Amino acid sequence: MKYINDKTINCPVSKIGLGVARFGTKVDKELSFQMLDCFVKEGGTLLDTARNYYEWAENGRGKSETCVGKWIEDRGNRDKICIVTKGGVKNEGNTFYCNLKKDNLYSELKQSLEALRTDYIDIYLLHRDQPDCSEEEIIDTMQYIAEQGKIGKIGVANWSINRIKKANIYARKHSLKEFSVIQTWWSLAEYTDSMWNDSTTTHMDKETYNYIKENSYIGMAYTSQCKGFFQKAIENGLDNIDEFLKKRIVTPTNLKKLDHIKKYCKKNEVTATAYMNSYITSNEANGVALVSTSKLQQLQDILSTSDYCLPQEELRNIDNVI
Numbered sequence: 122m123k124y125i126n127d128k129t130i131n132c133p134v135s136k137i138g139l140g141v142a143r144f145g146t147k148v149d150k151e152l153s154f155q156m157l158d159c160f161v162k163e164g165g166t167l168l169d170t171a172r173n174y175y176e177w178a179e180n181g182r183g184k185s186e187t188c189v190g191k192w193i194e195d196r197g198n199r200d201k202i203c204i205v206t207k208g209g210v211k212n213e214g215n216t217f218y219c220n221l222k223k224d225n226l227y228s229e230l231k232q233s234l235e236a237l238r239t240d241y242i243d244i245y246l247l248h249r250d251q252p253d254c255s256e257e258e259i260i261d262t263m264q265y266i267a268e269q270g271k272i273g274k275i276g277v278a279n280w281s282i283n284r285i286k287k288a289n290i291y292a293r294k295h296s297l298k299e300f301s302v303i304q305t306w307w308s309l310a311e312y313t314d315s316m317w318n319d320s321t322t323t324h325m326d327k328e329t330y331n332y333i334k335e336n337s338y339i340g341m342a343y344t345s346q347c348k349g350f351f352q353k354a355i356e357n358g359l360d361n362i363d364e365f366l367k368k369r370i371v372t373p374t375n376l377k378k379l380d381h382i383k384k385y386c387k388k389n390e391v392t393a394t395a396y397m398n399s400y401i402t403s404n405e406a407n408g409v410a411l412v413s414t415s416k417l418q419q420l421q422d423i424l425s426t427s428d429y430c431l432p433q434e435e436l437r438n439i440d441n442v443i
């Protein structure tokens with residue numbers, strides 16, 4: 122396992138982060154606990170959850186945090202875990218309602234702490250942006266909460282780079298906490314709007330990447346496995362990929378990338394999973410690959426090659442496949 126050593130976080134931060142969104146709902150408690158145990162056994166420390174996970178399941182809001190909280194309490198390992206949770210949104214179906222006002226964030230954070238059975242969150246992210254709330258107001262709120270000792274690093278998910286920069290200029294000018302963790306869709310695949318079908322999400326671009334790198338922030342990649350598309354296409358053949366996944370990911374460029382990865386993996390005797398993860402974790406910017414799996418075996422596959430380092434030249438090669 123590769124780690125980020127950040128003095129502001131109590132434990133080393135594993136560069137593979139376990140996405141636990143569906144734990145406690147779509148993934149039952151037993152399998153969730155098995156996956157969590159497997160993850161820490163192989164050196165994992167970072168868990169990614171959110172207040173609204175998994176609002177898409179019946180009565181699902183808060184269930185992911187609750188499941189993780191129970192596991193941490195049961196295993197007594199809070200000091201070895203880096204908790205990432207997110208707040209500020211409520212969902213109805215795929216519609217996100219954002220509320221980044223102080224009262225709401227404070228009340229959501231209290232609920233997160235209760236569910237997670239802890240008194241602090243290592244990394245607290247604002248899950249979406251509320252454009253009519255000023256950067257100044259939001260940074261002041263986060264600073265206030267941090268000063269209560271309830272959160273460590275702060276960051277955002279799915280914010281435009283312009284807004285992040287503006288907020289951080291204000292924070293720096295007034296010596297306040299900066300958004301130093303940026304979570305976005307990031308994988309080796311070419312991104313297209315139809316992949317996610319949600320205009321409230323963002324994806325990694327050159328400007329965001331350079332901003333993370335130059336400031337030594339953390340770039341947190343969701344959908345880093347591209348939903349398993351490359352692994353499944355290599356293992357089972359493109360014809361056997363389910364139509365939904367195909368519709369989302371198949372583009373001429375992604376097919377060329379598939380061909381390139383297949384050849385590289387064969388020649389270098391590495392798995393497509395190692396390649397996928399290393400694309401994020403070997404990056405010159407501090408990259409954390411968030412992964413989620415429906416089967417324990419998939420998680421074992423990911424963790425068994427978590428040390429793998431793609432040469433920098435190969436990172437450039439895959440980016441140049443267009």
Ligand SMILES: NC(=O)c1ccc[n+]([C@@H]2O[C@H](COP(=O)([O-])OP(=O)(O)OC[C@H]3O[C@@H](n4cnc5c(N)ncnc54)[C@H](OP(=O)(O)O)[C@@H]3O)[C@@H](O)[C@H]2O)c1
Binds near residue numbers: 143248304414422423
């Ligand atoms: N902030 C945000 O807005 C946001 C948005 C999305 C996700 N996230 C976070 O990121 C985490 C991961 O997101 P994600 O689920 O979209 O990403 P993902 O890891 O790209 O996709 C997960 C799916 O990929 C397949 N897969 C995973 N490992 C595999 C392997 N070794 N071999 C073959 N297939 C494999 C599985 O599909 P099958 O089950 O079909 O086999 C699995 O369900 C979430 O849990 C959440 O914490 C955040």
